Every structure is written in structure tokens, then in C-alpha cells.
Amino acid sequence: MNRRWRTILLVLLVVGQLAISRHYQALRFNVDLLYLVIFFIAIRSSFMPTIIGAALIGFLSDYLSGGVMGVFSFSRTLAAYMLNTISRFLDLKKNIFVFLLILVSLFLSNLVAFVFLVLVFQMKVATGLLLLQPLSTAVIGTILLGTKKAKSLLDVS
Amino acid sequence: MRSDPGSGGLSAEKKSAVLVLILFANLLLISSQIMLKSRKSLLQAVVANMVAPLQLTFQKASDFLGAEFERYFFLRGIYRKYQELKQQQVILRIENFALKRELGDRQALAAARQRFRRFLMASVIAMDVNFPYSSLVIDKGTRAGLVENDVVLNRDGDLVGRITRPLTPFSAQVRLLTSPSGGTGAAIESNMLEGLLRGENRAECGFHYLLANKEVRVGERVVTSGTDRIYPSFLPVGRVTAIAKDYLTQKILVRPFFVDKPLKKLVVLLNE
Numbered sequence: 001m002n003r004r005w006r007t008i009l010l011v012l013l014v015v016g017q018l019a020i021s022r023h024y025q026a027l028r029f030n031v032d033l034l035y036l037v038i039f040f041i042a043i044r045s046s047f048m049p050t051i052i053g054a055a056l057i058g059f060l061s062d063y064l065s066g067g068v069m070g071v072f073s074f075s076r077t078l079a080a081y082m083l084n085t086i087s088r089f090l091d092l093k094k095n096i097f098v099f100l101l102i103l104v105s106l107f108l109s110n111l112v113a114f115v116f117l118v119l120v121f122q123m124k125v126a127t128g129l130l131l132l133q134p135l136s137t138a139v140i141g142t143i144l145l146g147t148k149k150a151k152s153l154l155d156v157s
Numbered sequence: 158m159r160s161d162p163g164s165g166g167l168s169a170e171k172k173s174a175v176l177v178l179i180l181f182a183n184l185l186l187i188s189s190q191i192m193l194k195s196r197k198s199l200l201q202a203v204v205a206n207m208v209a210p211l212q213l214t215f216q217k218a219s220d221f222l223g224a225e226f227e228r229y230f231f232l233r234g235i236y237r238k239y240q241e242l243k244q245q246q247v248i249l250r251i252e253n254f255a256l257k258r259e260l261g262d263r264q265a266l267a268a269a270r271q272r273f274r275r276f277l278m279a280s281v282i283a284m285d286v287n288f289p290y291s292s293l294v295i296d297k298g299t300r301a302g303l304v305e306n307d308v309v310l311n312r313d314g315d316l317v318g319r320i321t322r323p324l325t326p327f328s329a330q331v332r333l334l335t336s337p338s339g340g341t342g343a344a345i346e347s348n349m350l351e352g353l354l355r356g357e358n359r360a361e362c363g364f365h366y367l368l369a370n371k372e373v374r375v376g377e378r379v380v381t382s383g384t385d386r387i388y389p390s391f392l393p394v395g396r397v398t399a400i401a402k403d404y405l406t407q408k409i410l411v412r413p414f415f416v417d418k419p420l421k422k423l424v425v426l427l428n429e
Contacts, residue, residue, distance in 0.1 A: 047172050055179050070186030077179050120191060 006040075009144075013037050014060075021064040030128050031136040034061050035106050038076055039141060042083035043092060054080030067123065071116045079109035095146045103138035110134060261312055262422060268314050275427040277301055279309075281420050282328065290335035290358050290416075292321070295423055300326040306387050308426040315414035316341075316381060316392045317423060331423070334394065334413050335362055342385035343394050343411070345371075346378040352409075354379070354394065360416045361398060364409040369402055379411050389426075 017033040034057050041053045058073030065072065083105055090097045110129050117123045167175070189200035197205070262278065279301075283294035297303055307320040309331045318333040334341055335356040343354040343364065352367040364379065377397045383390030395413035 047167060048175065051176055051179055055183070058183075068187060068190050070183045070190070074180060074183035074187065077176070077183065081176055116187060120187075 010037050010040065017064065029136075030133045031140055032061070032106065032133055033137070033140070034064075035076070035079075035109070035137055036102070036141045036144065038080050039083060039102055039105070042080045043087040045084075047084060050080050050084045051077060067117060068121055071113045074116070075109040075112035078112060079105045082108070092145075095142050098145050099138050099142040102141040103134050106134040106137055107131075264312075276424050277303075277427065279329075279423050279425050281423065284420075288336075288358060290333055290356065290360065291338075292318075292330050292332050292336060293420065294328050294330055295425070296328060297425060298325045298327045298329050302427050303329050303425060304428070307428070308388055308392070310392070310424045310426065311415045311418055311420060312422050312424065313414070313418060314393065314424070315418070316388065316394050317413075317415045317420070319387060320425065333415075335359065335416065340385070341388060341394070342382040343379050344382040345373055345397070346380045348373075349382075351382045351384065354411060361410045361412045362395070364397075364411045365406070367407050367409060369405055369407045373397060373400055373407065373409060375400060 013033040013036055020029055020031065020033065038054045038057050042050045045053070054076045055073050058076035059069070061072035061076065062069045083101065087101065090101060092098055092101075107130060110133060114125060114130055117125050185200060188203065189198050191199035193199060193202055277297060279295040279297040281293050282296045285291055285293070295309075303320055303324065305320055305322060305324060309317045309319060311317050316334060318331045318336070320329050321332040323330055332338060333356065334354065335358065337356050337358050339355075341354040342351065344351040345367075348371055350367055350371045350373065353365045354362050355365060356362050367373065375397050379394045379397060381388040381390055381392040381394060393414055395411045395416075397409055398412045399410040401408045
């Protein structure tokens, strides 16, 4: 039962991100729901699904961002590896850790992407990518994981 | 419960390898989109720089092998080709020789026609090996209209000698200028200093009775004077090769022109 709800939640996150990307001009809502999918996979799954899933979802982010293919895939893979490695040492029952982990990991991941996009490809990228997006994503992620129901569904503890 | 994220059934080395592989694939993808100033992507440039030496080596090696194979197959047939060409060359040389000879005959004929009214061409058929500068036999005789004392020239129109006996219907003897029998009235062409040219059975003739008061230089041309009433005047005879001065006369050696030329074909002037 949990497995089905978990899948539905992850699919909803993906669909939500697709909707946000499609209507970004109207919504002006800078959040990366796909990163939450990576986060959930990284803290729950073993190494291989984490890495491969992060790379594939990163590709989807690249596609949706309309930028350079491979940049987000690269940065998300690194972030997923980091999450997968350090999440075992954190008590994710405490929401503050969930919040901080999402915030910091997404910031670092976006920093890597930022370096590529700005320094290598000399693209103009809004600073919201480094500040606003990690913050909003961390808030939403904490909300989603903060409820006991969600924690039980995602089997995070 | 969350499954063990750390292990996943893979060793640390394999995990690292997978991670590095995926990251490397991403970097490759990114580098394929970095455009350089040369309008090439970074990946293209890197690949080109990596592949170029290999490509160059392969190309050089294939060129070398191709050239060697081509040379080998070329050389296989070259010996037979060489033999064929050599045979063709021999045929052409013979043909060339025949054409040259024919051309020479025609030129001699044309030159003789310009100077003399009646003449004929004759071939040498015999020569006295003991006295090569004395006489020879030609293949024309009385049947062709030859008579004694007819003048004989070589193909260049240089004086060779005259017809003497024995004279048969089909052959005649030619007494050469270099024969010690008889003599030829001759003169130095530049000053018409006259004397008597007499053979000495060698390649050079003695030029006698020339007065010492006129200077003669080595290399001057000698022509017939016509005073002997046998040879027409101004036929080219030879060139002065040595001069010995005496009290009143000077003795000169003359080398006839015909000595240094082939005597296969001769021109006989009829009734000159």
C-alpha cells in the first residue's frame, strides 16, 4: 500500500514540476520538485538506483530548463551521491535536518550547475537559482515530509 | 524501513566506478556543447586531437602499404615490359639507321645533282686490307658507263680518287688520293698556292712543290686546282696538318677529308 502511495506521490511531484515549467511565466514560482524526487530516492534507496535515478531526473531538469544538456544531470548526480552517503548519519525524523539537508544539497548542486552555466557557457542565470530555489524547495520538501502520514508513506524514518 | 543506502550489494570500488562513469558521461555531454572559437565543440576538438595522431599514423601506414603493394605488382610485370621495350628499341634503332642511311644517300644525290650533270652512285665492294689507302673496288663498271679517270667523290662531295683499270662491266677499281701511284693537282684554298698532291700509302698525303714565299697555316683547306686535267677544279680535298719549310719550297702534309669518313657509298662523275 505504501509503495503505491509513494509512487503516486513521486509521479505527482514530476507532473507538478512539468506544470510549473510549462506555466513558469505566469506562476513565477521557482521550485524544483524533481529534486525532491531525487531526495526521496537518495535517502531511501541503495547506491545504484540513487545515482542512475538522479542522472535521469537531472536530464529531465536539463530538458525542462532549456539549457545545456548534462549540466543538471551532473550536478544532481553529485548531490544524490552526497545525500545517499550522509543521510544515514542524520536523524531525518527531525524536520530541521530534512530542511537543512535539502537546502544545503540543492544549493551545492545548483552551485555546480551555476559554475558550468555562467563560467563555461557564459549564460545569464538569475541568482534565484542559488538562493530562492533551494529555500522554496526545502520548505516544500519539509512540509511534504513533515507530516507523520508522509513519513510513514515514504518510510523515511 | 529504509534499505541500506551505503551498500547496495556493490563494493566501494564499483560504486566509485559507476559514479565516475556517470559523471564522465555527463561531462562528455556538456563538453559536446561548449563551442570554441573555431566553431567546433570542445568534445570535437578533444576527440580530433586524440584521434588525429592515430588517424595520421593509420593513413601513413596505409599509404605506405598501398604504395608498396602497388610497386610490387608494378614490378611483377616490369621485366617483361622491359624486354618488350628493349626489343622495340632495337627495331627502332635499326629502322632509324636505315632511314638515316637513306636520307644520307638522298642528300648526297641531291648535292651531286647540283654540282654535276651526270653521275651515279656506287657501293664499295672490296678493299685491299694490306693497302687500305691505295685502292678499292666499286660495284659499277663499263656497263654503267664508267670509263678510266672518272672522278670519284664520297657522299659529302669530297674527292676520293679516280677510276683506273682493271675496269670490268660490273666493277671498277678506284685509285685513292692516298695511293702513291700518280698525283693530283691541288692548291691551298685561301691563296691558291698550287702544288702536287701525292699519296704515301697512309692517311696523309704529301703536298709538293709549293713555293716558300707564300705562307701556309695548319688547318687550311686544300682543293683541286684542275691543272692535271683529270679532276675538276675546286673539289674539296683535305686540310693541312703539318708544314716543313725548305730553302725554296715547303713540304706540307695534307689529310684528305674522305679518310675520316665512311666509304660505303661513292659518287662517280661521268665524263667530267
